[in-house]
Amino acid sequence: MAPILEIKNLTHTYSAGTPFEHKALDSVSFSVERGEFIGIIGHTGSGKSTLMQHMNGLLKPTSGNVILDGVDIWQDKKTTRQARFRVGLVFQYPEYQLFEETVYKDIAFGPKNMGLKPDEVDRRVREAASFVNLTEAQLKVSPFDLSGGQKRRVAIAGVIAMEPEILILDEPTAGLDPVSREEILENIQSYRRAKNATIMMVSHSMNDVARLTERLLVMNGSRLAMDGTPDEVFTRAQELLDMGLDIPEVTRVFLRLRELGLPVDPVYSIDQAVAVLKKLKEGTAHA
């Protein structure tokens, strides 16, 4: 099957021709299959946000192409506009963008702008609300009366209501407690399952990306530095540390155990670590 999204030699230079000229993306290429869940990691200034903003045409490439479903999104105005609906972008702290009187109206803003019929808008608002566990009663209240985690979910529902084929989220769990974090990650998963949607998630939480995604893109110095499964990427833990990234504590513990002489491969989740150490302990007990 053809990839849903292809990024070809994407380069973006900010403020070209001024003293502030800065190449934020440098010949980035990769392609994404329908239904994939991809994590994007990289330190601030590595080009993650610039990359995200190209995927639905908010930024225009200085050179290179963004090809959605076989068509360059900059081919003509109509295609660019379509890309904005087909690729949904959830920015950092999206709750600051809530503005309507009620949760319902806020979620309905996107689908209304798409020019959908009122029935369809209504269906989409309710479905999107259910993906993020908002109740019927909550649809009627002002979004500003909700807790931080709830507001975040309203903002995500507003993008989901446009039923994007590709949903891109920039740090969707930043600033939330562990329970709220887990809930939002669940919501994203359930949208993906229901619509066979492609998810791309920018995150500083190596734990989350390692646990949830099948593939990681690592951005460094405006370039795509790594592209592989979490296993492949975390095996290169030292390189990640050198890039100024945080790697999970369990991974660091395991790197140290290896230095101490234990025959262990790097792991990135507690479950993996438990399995490996249990086996190792049983091995020595029987020896």
Next chain:
Amino acid sequence: MATAISVEHLNYAYPGVDNTPGVAVFADLNLTVEEGSFVAILGSNGCGKSTLAKHFNSILLPSGGKVYVCGMDTANDDLLIKIRRNVGMVFQNPDNQIVANVVEEDVAFGPENLGIASPEIRKRVDNALKQVGMYEFRAHAPHLLSGGQKQRIAIAGIIAMEPKCIVLDEPTAMLDPKGRREVMDTVLKLNREKGITVVLITHHMDEAAQAQRVVVLHKGDVAADGTPKEVFSQVELLHRIGLAAPETVELCYELRQNGLHLPLDRLDIEECAQALYAEVKA
């Protein structure tokens, strides 16, 4: 040791809108923070952390009970300026806290408002910027700085007022790992070298582990209070109230569930690796 902040029988409810009942946050909260200490406050969203922080410099006033800061009653209007001068606040979003177009002017904003003489302001601004490691950026425009740098500017603005106490409400939540480290290193340095009392509200367990004392809030009350080792070894309590221990402790906890013999107070990588190594080799 003297007390920096003392919360006595604090009762607080957010007022309701249009005759609806308010939201009760604290019924009877008691807490003291010693001068010169570094206290981390943990708790899930909605447990009252930020509400409590806002009581520390009279942004919110108790509905019942008292809050004393350096011996001053926060409800006493006449002391307001003095209280704000003694307790500086740093919030989550660096962009909401920067007011000027040039870094050093932003840092000078606080002391200017205190009516301090110009030469003294100059001295304080330079000192504050040096302490947060941003002196070479003094002539820069704040909006071109990274999140971690902006947050350090916000901290410098507080230090320039020479407060006894700094309250930080999730100062690293919007920062990347590098920015988080920069801010945490700055805060630790201020506490150790300048003896400034630090109250740090955070969701990051690894940050809380660097404090001298960790207080866990749950539903407006203190659920745990002690050294990081004492608090984080109560893994089951933390889970029950929607929190987690640092990963090293969670790992040891899970392995204990599987029959291995491990302590629950290993907060850093080296300690944890050593304990695991010893247990596997045993």
